[in-house]
Amino acid sequence: MRIHFIAIGGSAMHNLAIALHKKGMLVTGSDDFIFEPSASRLARYGLFPSESGWRPEVINRQLDAVILGMHARADNPELLRAQELGLRIYSYPEYIYEQSKDKFRVVIGGSHGKTTITSMILHVLNYYNHEIDYLVGAQLEGFDTMVKLTDSAPVIIIEGDEYLSSAIDRRPKFHLYNANLAVISGVAWDHVNVFPTFENYLTQFSIFIDTIMPDGELIFCEDDAELVKMVNEKKNLKATGYQIPLHAIENGITHLEPGHQELKIFGNHNLMNLSAARQVCERLGISIPEFNEAIKSFKGASKRLELLFSDENTNVYKDFAHSPSKLKATIEAVKTQFEERKLVACIELHTFSSLNKKFLLQYHDTMFNADNPIVYIDKKTFEQKNIIPFSETDIKNAFNDKRITYFDNADNLAQYLLELDFSHTNLLLMSSGNYGGMDLGKLARELNNN
Known part of the structure; x- marks a missing residue:
């Protein structure tokens, strides 16, 4: 079987490509940009595209199937060529x-x-x-x-x-x-x-x-x-x-x-x-x-209440929580588990949904159980998504929480955290993004040194 992936670099797509390669299929793929860890993992199996970008010339009648990733647009030149040839086109769930x-x-x-x-x-x-x-x-x-x-x-x-x-x-x-x-x-x-x-x-x-x-x-x-x-x-x-x-x-x-x-x-x-x-x-x-x-031996899924640092006074957790329900449940989990400790909880709003002003109201009272609630939005995210930036007042009103400290700069957030006293206090860092490229593991270690 000859299978071609359009947008092979996606999280699910590159894993499916590797799985089919292991199954003995002849797998090729294209993408305009492939991030880590997809790039290294594809390269390890000899599946990293030889050229960047879309190449309709690689689409031919010898292909048994084309698998289309969500990242590829409807006017993708490889997709148009596959449609022209009448090839069988699947989404990855198909x-x-x-x-x-x-x-x-x-x-x-x-x-x-x-x-x-x-x-x-x-x-x-x-x-x-x-x-x-x-x-x-x-x-x-x-x-x-x-x-x-x-x-x-x-x-x-x-x-x-x-x-x-x-x-x-x-x-x-x-x-x-x-x-x-x-x-x-x-x-x-x-x-x-x-x-x-x-x-x-x-x-x-x-x-x-x-x-x-x-x-x-x-x-x-x-x-x-x-x-x-x-x-x-x-x-x-x-x-x-x-x-x-x-x-x-x-x-x-x-x-x-x-x-x-x-x-x-x-x-x-x-x-x-x-x-x-x-x-x-x-x-x-x-x-x-x-x-x-x-x-008993299950430690949790990756990025789900992942422990970055622990000592007798402080635990630092990283979590994928970003939606209102996940945010509230994750804060409640840490607060209930360590009732005697204070909780500094920081959420990065990063997704299209969380940056929708109407949807933002869904975060009402979600950080109530945090002793020190923090909201971070990278100002570049607003620019990239072409969205009018929120003010601190917008955030506090939507969350219904006047205690919230708001940051739009990762360096300022890191400095604020480093100046806090974390004795008998846990830190919970939640995001589906990357906090502007902040090294969270390094931050956790530096908090301990303070």
Whole structure:
């Protein structure tokens, strides 16, 4: 099989390219710019494009398929050439389904927690050496790539993103997988550039439920009132809810009950994710005691409450949280785990949704549990997205929090943090961006030296 990737450098795209290469297919690809770590990983497998940019001359009738990334526009010259030749063009979720249509497909959806739930499932199955294929949105410890596709694995675990599939396929990705077993972790409005109202966004999850195979099952979070209402309105749907499991917190460590089993993760959000993963693993033949034994060693998904520094007085965490629901849940998790410590919480607003003035109101009261709430927006982000910058008053009013300190310069933010007293205080740094290129690990170490 000869496969060509248009926009091969994307996070999911380059992992799929590597997976198909490992499967023995002849893979080529193009892109206008490829960032790290995609560039190094493609180069390691001999898949890095020989030239930068789009080259319609590489598109020919010998190709069995063209896979189109979300980064490529509808007028991409390679795409136009493929359409002219009548080649089979797939979005990457379409091709994942094409490769897994004869497997048992587990699809994890939800506005938050889906990467962690998927990671937990993979960790447990890997612990017991189960043969599985997968698609997950983070690099996991013990896994070489974020995508694995084989002919032999009977099951595939798929993280089901609700964002659009490609420039010419405006369906949400998770609509294309046709799950045998589906999970929805909760629904909180996101991607306002594509789904302009919450009702429109909610509809995508209703459609996702409708794509479950006739003999399939939905596992869903019972704490989400809108989701419960949606599930109850569905006829002939086999659905099972889940809740936060019994647990106890002692000296900053969470234990599962009964059994007082120590975990490396913490927070109600993570515990809820654990419940979802445990139900999925049960359906795949893993008993509850087996699951509990394996999950003890799970350290968390990449960039999810990742511990950058720790001593007897201070923990510094990095987290991917950026949407209102994730922000609130992550702050609550750290504050609950360390009730005796103060919490300095900093959120970088970076996505198109979070920089939408109407959507900004969704952040109302989300930082209430932080002792020192900080909001950072790189002023260059406003320029790049052609958005009128917010004022400090805009931020404080939207968050309904007059305590917030606002920064639009990374150096000024770093200096402010370095001047704070972090005795008996934790620091939580949250973003889907990179804080203007700030070295967060170096910052964490310097805080300790102060």
